[in-house]
Amino acid sequence: MSNWTIFSNHGHVLFCIARDSEARLRDVATDVGLTERAVQKIVRDLQACGMITVSKHGRRNRYSIDNGKALRHDLEAHCTLGALIDLIDSKPIKKTVTDAPISPETDTVPIVPALEVPSVEPTVLKKPAKVKKSAGKPVIERQQGSLF
Numbered sequence: 001m002s003n004w005t006i007f008s009n010h011g012h013v014l015f016c017i018a019r020d021s022e023a024r025l026r027d028v029a030t031d032v033g034l035t036e037r038a039v040q041k042i043v044r045d046l047q048a049c050g051m052i053t054v055s056k057h058g059r060r061n062r063y064s065i066d067n068g069k070a071l072r073h074d075l076e077a078h079c080t081l082g083a084l085i086d087l088i089d090s091k092p093i094k095k096t097v098t099d100a101p102i103s104p105e106t107d108t109v110p111i112v113p114a115l116e117v118p119s120v121e122p123t124v125l126k127k128p129a130k131v132k133k134s135a136g137k138p139v140i141e142r143q144q145g146s147l148f
Contacts (some may be wrong), residue, residue: 009034017052017063018085024060051081060087 007015012032016023029039043063044054051069055062067082 009038010042010045013039014046014051014065014081015088017043018065018089021063021065022057023063066105123124 005012009032013028013034016028016031020027024095025039025043026036031038039136043052043054047054049072051066052097053064053066055064065081065085067080067085069081070077071081071084
């Protein structure tokens with residue numbers, strides 16, 4: 001099985017920043033699977049082309065994405081960053097009473113039933129250990145499995 005994805009590392013970094021605008025680049029690097037230095041270069045690239053802006057808040061950086069910016073390639077130039085992020089990062093939102101708008105006629109909050117999102121525990125399948133005999137001594141080999 002080959003190890004490629006539809007989006008580039010630049011896209012992965014952009015999606016991480018879209019999820020958490022105050023994420024540390026160290027955490028983004030861990031999520032994407034790159035070095036922190038590579039993520040810093042990608043952030044500089046995204047900043048240089050106007051896709052994101054970086055502002056300092058205390059000791060942390062805050063990243064904001066220009067949702068109206070068009071994608072760079074001619075095939076995707078009709079699409080904006082905001083539309084792409086909304087498409088990829090759309091998660092079911094659990095609505096509660098506080099999320100519902102207040103009706104101006106009655107000044108009451110309508111009761112909206114909460115959406116049930118089932119939680120699924122990940123299962124890890126362990127492969128049985130293989131026993132080899134080498135010069136009369138048993139040697140146990142364990143195979144590392146991948147979760148993805």
